[in-house]
Structure formats: C-alpha cells, structure tokens
Amino acid sequence: MRELLNLADYRAAARGRLPASVFAYISGGSGNELAMRDNAAVLARMAIVPRALIDCRHGHTRVDLLGQTFASPLLLAPVAAQGLVHAEGELATARGGGALDVPMVLSCMASQPMETVLAEHGGSCWLQVYWQGSRARTLEVVRRAEAAGFAALVLTVDTPVNGLRLRELRAGFAMPADAAAVNLPAHAARALDVPAGGSRIFQGVMRSAPTWDDVAWLRQQTRLPLVLKGLLAVQDVLRAAALGADGVVLSNHGGRALERAPAPIRMLAAARAAVGDVLPLLIDGGFTTGAQVFMALALGARAVLIGRPQVYALAVAGDAGVARMLRILRDELELTMALAGCATLADITADSLLSLASAGMDA
Numbered sequence: 050m051r052e053l054l055n056l057a058d059y060r061a062a063a064r065g066r067l068p069a070s071v072f073a074y075i076s077g078g079s080g081n082e083l084a085m086r087d088n089a090a091v092l093a094r095m096a097i098v099p100r101a102l103i104d105c106r107h108g109h110t111r112v113d114l115l116g117q118t119f120a121s122p123l124l125l126a127p128v129a130a131q132g133l134v135h136a137e138g139e140l141a142t143a144r145g146g147g148a149l150d151v152p153m154v155l156s157c158m159a160s161q162p163m164e165t166v167l168a169e170h171g172g173s174c175w176l177q178v179y180w181q182g183s184r185a186r187t188l189e190v191v192r193r194a195e196a197a198g199f200a201a202l203v204l205t206v207d208t209p210v211n212g213l214r215l216r217e218l219r220a221g222f223a224m225p226a227d228a229a230a231v232n233l234p235a236h237a238a239r240a241l242d243v244p245a246g247g248s249r250i251f252q253g254v255m256r257s258a259p260t261w262d263d264v265a266w267l268r269q270q271t272r273l274p275l276v277l278k279g280l281l282a283v284q285d286v287l288r289a290a291a292l293g294a295d296g297v298v299l300s301n302h303g304g305r306a307l308e309r310a311p312a313p314i315r316m317l318a319a320a321r322a323a324v325g326d327v328l329p330l331l332i333d334g335g336f337t338t339g340a341q342v343f344m345a346l347a348l349g350a351r352a353v354l355i356g357r358p359q360v361y362a363l364a365v366a367g368d369a370g371v372a373r374m375l376r377i378l379r380d381e382l383e384l385t386m387a388l389a390g391c392a393t394l395a396d397i398t399a400d401s402l403l404s405l406a407s408a409g410m411d412a
C-alpha cells in the first residue's frame with residue numbers, strides 16, 4: 050500500500066483488481082456522465098492563494114457537526130452494496146472510518162446489518178434512508194436505526210427514479226444476491242404495476258416517491274437529527290431549513306442522478322448566502338484531494354462526504370485501505386491549510402480562492 054500516495058492511485062489500483070462490470074457500476078454516472086464530469090471539472094478550475102508567515106502552531110482540523118466534534122471535516126458517504134468489492138463490505142469500511150474518527154453515513158442498501166456496522170465503527174454513524182414507498186415502511190427503518198444508536202438520519206431525495214447508468218449497462222453489471230440490501234423490510238421492493246396507458250416513470254416509479262409533506266411528517270416522527278441529501282436548488286435548501294432539517298448535503302449523487310445536474314460546488318456559495326451560518330451545509334461529488342476539501346470549506350461547506358474513493362480503498366486493502374485513504378485526505382487538508390495560512394477550519398474563507406477561469410489560466 051505504501052506506493053499508493055493519493056486517491057487517484059487507489060482508483061487505479063481498484064480498477065486493476067475489480068471485475069470490469071463492478072468497476073463500471075461504481076465509477077459510472079448517468080447518461081453521458083456530464084454531471085459526473087462537471088464535479089471534477091469545476092474543482093479543477095479553482096486555485097488557492099498561499100499566505101506567508103502565519104502562526105499555525107495551534108492548528109487542527111476539528112469540526113463540530115450535529116452536536117458532536119470530529120477530528121476532520123470528512124464523512125464517508127453512503128455507498129450501497131459494499132459486499133461487491135470486499136468480503137466484509139461495510140464492516141471493514143466502518144473500522145477504517147472509526148480508526149480516523151470519521152463518521153460513516155451507512156447506506157440503507159448496505160450488505161451488512163446496521164447494528165454490526167455501528168459496533169465495528171465504534172463511534173458516530175448516521176443512517177442514510179431511501180423512502181420505502183410508504184410512511185409505515187420508512188418508519189420501520191427509522192425505528193431500527195434509532196434503536197441501534199445511529200446519531201442521525203440522512204434522507205436521500207435526489208433519486209426517486211434512478212439515472213440511466215449506461216456504463217454499467219454496457220458492461221453487463223447485475224447486482225449479485227450476496228450484496229443485497231439486508232436492512233430493508235422484505236416488502237419494500239418497488240412494484241411497477243403501471244396502469245394501462247400510464248407512464249413507467251410518472252404512474253410507475255414516481256408513485257411511491259416522497260414529497261415535501263412526507264419530509265415534514267418524518268421530521269415529526271423522530272428526535273434524531275434529520276439531514277436531507279441530494280438538494281442543489283437554493284429554494285430546496287431554504288425549504289429544508291424551514292421544515293426543520295438539521296443539515297443538507299448538496300449533492301448530485303456523484304453524477305448518477307440527473308445527467309445535467311450542476312456540480313454541487315457551483316451551488317454552494319448561493320446556498321450558504323441564502324440560509325446564513327446556522328444550517329450545516331455538507332457537500333459531495335468528485336472530491337479526491339484535501340485541497341478540494343479546503344475549497345468546499347472556503348465556499349461555506351461544513352464538511353465533505355467521500356463516495357467512490359472509499360469503495361476503491363476498500364477494494365484495495367479493506368479497513369486499512371479506508372483508514373489510509375482518509376488519512377491521506379486529512380494530511381493533504383492539513384498541508385493545504387498550513388500553506389494557505391489557515392490554522393483552523395474557521396480561518397478558511399473564500400478570500401483564499403481564485404477562479405482559474407477568471408485569472409485566464411483555465412486548462
């Protein structure tokens with residue numbers, strides 16, 4: 050593992066190890082992958098202005114999030130079916146996250162029992178929930194998460210219908226039975242009995258999709274902090290705040306939902322300006338270096354979720370791979386902070402950023 054020096058190295062190593070169809074499932078985006086490419090492209094067009102001679106001896110990367118303090122502004126994003134790439138799946142990811150005090154947002158589509166994952170992590174985990182087609186079924190999952198001791202719920206709202214992921218279709222990917230979602234009620238499978246003449250999307254899948262009324266209802270059902278994942282429009286972020294959400298993850302689902310969704314980082318400053326300082330805005334999509342995490346913080350994010358790189362690291366070296374991947378990101382963030390003259394996350398502001406396009410340096 051010593052020769053793997055950054056997250057791109059982990060991706061390359063995972064690509065060499067995983068069956069081509071599994072790599073296509075993980076690495077792909079929807080349609081022509083415009084949203085996925087935008088995630089990386091926008092991050093590539095920003096520079097960080099170094100600052101000299103600033104005393105950073107009291108520096109650290111600690112962050113306060115939903116009433117807890119964590120070692121760094123990083124979270125493991127919910128990624129389904131990790132049994133696909135490693136025999137222990139989410140159990141190993143959890144140990145890797147726990148070792149670095151990085152909260153794991155466990156996907157409700159996980160291939161390991163949520164209680165065991167939480168125990169393996171040993172710290173704070175949040176449960177990501179997809180709407181289960183009805184309030185009663187969704188509540189079953191929520192109650193189980195509460196009983197297990199998850200610290201927050203993350204309701205993902207950006208994929209009531211899945212994007213068309215051409216890469217995995219072309220590679221012939223099919224989810225194997227042993228990577229199936231073990232935490233969901235058996236009856237939750239989506240029925241697709243479309244009435245004659247109806248649309249497979251509108252009268253089919255979207256019939257069991259949640260609405261804002263359901264989110265307001267869910268807010269009343271649980272005392273756990275509730276985070277909405279997958280918002281981009283400023284109006285939606287404001288609405289989430291008004292409904293009493295405790296946080297929002299700006300996300301385009303890693304470019305796997307709406308093909309032409311903007312990179313979340315494009316929406317960040319406007320969302321931050323609209324909701325003010327109180328509501329934590331988290332973000333994901335394309336983050337592979339600590340310098341990029343720095344840029345998100347500078348634009349108003351409280352923390353960054355890491356999606357695909359966790360799966361690549363898991364595939365390459367299990368729990369140790371995940372821990373090392375997170376350590377690399379944190380080290381890169383610390384290095385960036387030191388060179389940009391920011392001793393703590395509170396010192397990171399948009400003043401540090403320069404748009405390469407406006408500086409005439411666009412590559």
Ligand SMILES: Cc1cc2nc3c(=O)[nH]c(=O)nc-3n(C[C@H](O)[C@H](O)[C@H](O)COP(=O)(O)O)c2cc1C
Pocket residue numbers: 074075076088126127128129156157158177205278300301302303304305333334335336354355356357358
């Ligand atoms: C293979 C894969 C599975 C995913 N599964 C879920 C999921 O179960 N729930 C969810 O909310 N998001 C899921 N996501 C989206 C991630 O949580 C996250 O938003 C996205 O991967 C971030 O982009 P990045 O991969 O570029 O870091 C998945 C993403 C990938 C690549």
